[in-house]
Amino acid sequence: MSALSQKKIVLGICGSIAAYKSLLILRQLVKSGAEVEVIMTEAAADFVGPLSYSTLSGKPVLTHIHSESDWNNHVHLGLWADLLIVAPATAQTIAKFANGMVDNLLTAVFLSARCPVMIAPAMDVDMWYHAATQRNIKFLESIGVRIIPVEEGLLASGLSGAGRLAEPENILNLVHSFFQVQQSMNGRKVLITAGPTQEPIDPVRFISNYSSGKMGVRIAEICLERGAEVHLILGPSNENIPVHKHLNLMRVKTAEEMFDAVKSMYMDMTDFILAAAVADYRPLDSSAQKIKKTDELLQLTLTKTPDIAMFVGAHKSPNQKLVGFALETNDFLANARAKLHKKNMDMIVLNSTGEQGVGFGYDTNRIEILDQKGGHVIFDKKSKKEVAADIVNALLLL
Ligand code: C5P
Numbered sequence: 001m002s003a004l005s006q007k008k009i010v011l012g013i014c015g016s017i018a019a020y021k022s023l024l025i026l027r028q029l030v031k032s033g034a035e036v037e038v039i040m041t042e043a044a045a046d047f048v049g050p051l052s053y054s055t056l057s058g059k060p061v062l063t064h065i066h067s068e069s070d071w072n073n074h075v076h077l078g079l080w081a082d083l084l085i086v087a088p089a090t091a092q093t094i095a096k097f098a099n100g101m102v103d104n105l106l107t108a109v110f111l112s113a114r115c116p117v118m119i120a121p122a123m124d125v126d127m128w129y130h131a132a133t134q135r136n137i138k139f140l141e142s143i144g145v146r147i148i149p150v151e152e153g154l155l156a157s158g159l160s161g162a163g164r165l166a167e168p169e170n171i172l173n174l175v176h177s178f179f180q181v182q183q184s185m186n187g188r189k190v191l192i193t194a195g196p197t198q199e200p201i202d203p204v205r206f207i208s209n210y211s212s213g214k215m216g217v218r219i220a221e222i223c224l225e226r227g228a229e230v231h232l233i234l235g236p237s238n239e240n241i242p243v244h245k246h247l248n249l250m251r252v253k254t255a256e257e258m259f260d261a262v263k264s265m266y267m268d269m270t271d272f273i274l275a276a277a278v279a280d281y282r283p284l285d286s287s288a289q290k291i292k293k294t295d296e297l298l299q300l301t302l303t304k305t306p307d308i309a310m311f312v313g314a315h316k317s318p319n320q321k322l323v324g325f326a327l328e329t330n331d332f333l334a335n336a337r338a339k340l341h342k343k344n345m346d347m348i349v350l351n352s353t354g355e356q357g358v359g360f361g362y363d364t365n366r367i368e369i370l371d372q373k374g375g376h377v378i379f380d381k382k383s384k385k386e387v388a389a390d391i392v393n394a395l396l397l398l
Contacts, residue, residue, distance in 0.1 A: 003179035005033035010077055010113075012086035012106045013053070014093045015043020017156040018122040018165035022087055023048065025168045026056045029175070037062060037077060039106045041093065065105050074105060078112030085175065086110075087148070088122035088165045091133050097145070098136035116178070120148040120171055125161030148174055184396060185228035190271045191262065192220050193308065195235030197255045199282035201300065202291045210360040211277035213237025215325075218388035219273055220247065226392065231269070233261045235276055255279050255305035262308050266315065271395060273323045274309045275349075277360075281305060313344030321398050323391065327351045327359070333370075340370055346398050347371040349391055357381065369394050 009029055013022045029036050038053045039062045050061035065074065078084075086093065086106070093106065097119070102108045110117065119140070127133055128150060141147055148171055151164040194216020198206040217239045220232045224244045231248045232241070235258065241249055252258045255278045266272070281302035291298070309324045316322055324345040326336040332350060340348040350368040357364045358381060366381040367390070379390055 002032040003176055003183060004029065007034045007082045007179055008080055009034045009036045009175075010081040010084045010109060011036050011038050011057075012084065012089070012093075012109070013038065013040045013044045013048075014086065014088055014090040014106070014122075015041055015046055016088040016090050016122045016165070017047060018088040019044050019047040021165055021168050023052055023056065025085075025087055025171055026053060028168065028172050030056060030058070032172075032176075037081075039063070039077075039109060041104055041106055043090075062105055065108055074108035075112045077109045079114060081109075081113060081115045083115055083118065083175070083178065084109065084113045085118045085120070085171075087118075087120035087171055089119040091121075091123045091127045091130075094119065094121060094133065094136050094140070098139045116144070116146065118146045118148055118174065118178070120166050121150050121163070122165035123150075123163045124155055124157045125159050125163045128161075128163035146174075146178075181226060183227050185223055185226035185392075188223075188228045188270045189231070189268060190220075190223045190228045190273060191231045191233065191265065191269045192216050192223070192273045193233045193235075193258055193262065193276035193278070194220070195237035195239075196277050197235045197258060197279045197305075198253050199255065199279045199305070200286040201283050202287040202289065204290055207279055207282065207302075208236075209277050209279065211235070211237075212361045213239045214361070214363065214384050215365060215388070216273070216275035217241065218384045219275060219391060221385070222388045222392045223273075228271075231265060233258055233276070235278075255282065255308070259306040259308050259311070262312065266312055269320060271321045271323070272312050272316070273391070273395070274312070275325050276308075277327070278308060279305055307343070309343045309345065316344070321346045321395060323347045323349065323395055325349045325351060327353060329353055333368075333376075336368075336370055340372065345372070347394060355381075367391070371398065 013019055036057045038057050054061045096107045097110050148166045150162050151166050152162045153164050154160050195213030196208045196211035198208045200206050220230050223230050229246045233250045250261050282305050284301040284303045312322055322345045326339050326348050328335045336348050336350040348370050352358050352366045358366045364381055365384050365387045367379050369377045
């Protein structure tokens with residue numbers, strides 16, 4: 001079955017001489033089983049008539065937020081779509097998208113869309129390289145819009161250079177691989193632990209660590225984007241958590257609470273990604289009252305917390321995959337490898353320490369991955385979202 005089968009796609013078309021290529025794109029999307037709603041800007045209709053699109057899509061073409069008798073619900077379209085793709089996207093529409101401007105149905109749908117967005121720019125070479133266009137493109141990229149690279153060659157103006165709409169075949173390949181990746185974790189149930197734990201000393205104090213939860217939350221986002229069901233057990237963290245119908249978020253404070261949550265559901269999972277920085281020790285007795293400042297010295301007795309990774313490693317079935325993390329300050333590789341075997345992990349992610357922009361609290365990370373089969377891959381410093389994708393890709397290869 002095609003990855004596009006029954007996918008709901010909104011295809012936006014702007015006023016460009018390249019608009020004729022969008023007929024081929026529409027034809028192939030429909031042939032691959034997608035349901036497509038076409039939105040044209042007013043200028044687009046000057047290049048190719050709506051009748052060609054409505055014949056191919058089997059639906060009326062949408063052009064205005066309202067006609068004499070109907071109101072085209074842009075919020076509904078934005079929620080309905082699995083993908084919004086704008087091809088060709090003109091400099092004008094790109095500028096409106098980047099600035100949140102709404103003056104037609106397409107810009108309104110862009111602002112209300114909760115689905116991923118792809119845009120395939122098409123314009124003259126000078127417009128493409130203009131600082132304003134490049135700024136708009138960079139901004140859109142930074143908010144997650146996928147930009148389909150322009151191609152180089154002869155342009156309608158007679159000039160030659162970058163700015164041509166990508167060939168329909170290349171656009172369609174990107175759409176196919178987008179949906180393939182999106183389905184690559186269908187049917188998997190992933191348990192993720194993330195963030196620090198807080199171990200109470202008394203009602204107002206605790207022992208904890210610098211973990212922010214960023215890495216684990218980024219991994220949860222990647223798994224959700226790929227169609228997995230995610231159970232995120234999160235210690236105290238200020239990260240924004242995505243709202244997603246396949247996300248089950250459980251908030252915990254202590255290692256013991258995290259352990260209880262894991263035990264209650266581990267049998268039902270296909271994968272474990274244990275990214276939490278679980279406190280290894282907790283105060284043996286947490287005082288019911290605030291401890292007073294009396295003596296010169298105060299002694300705390302600490303006791304070990306349950307090792308969640310060890311438990312999962314000991315109880316998991318051969319089909320369940322366990323990914324653990326290691327943060328080492330010395331003998332990095334030897335310690336990580338020892339942990340991989342001791343806790344019966346299938347793969348361990350080694351975090352670097354002591355380098356600017358890497359590890360706890362930062363948005364970037366540098367990792368190495370070791371697996372049970374002796375594999376060892378060293379990655380460059382990247383954003384935690386990209387690192388999360390590397391980790392999930394490695395898990396899928398286990
Ligand atoms: O032994 P260490 O704490 O360095 O092991 C790190 C790995 O074990 C991480 O994947 C961490 O989430 C997990 N771990 C755990 N429970 C603990 C301690 C660590 O799940 N109590």
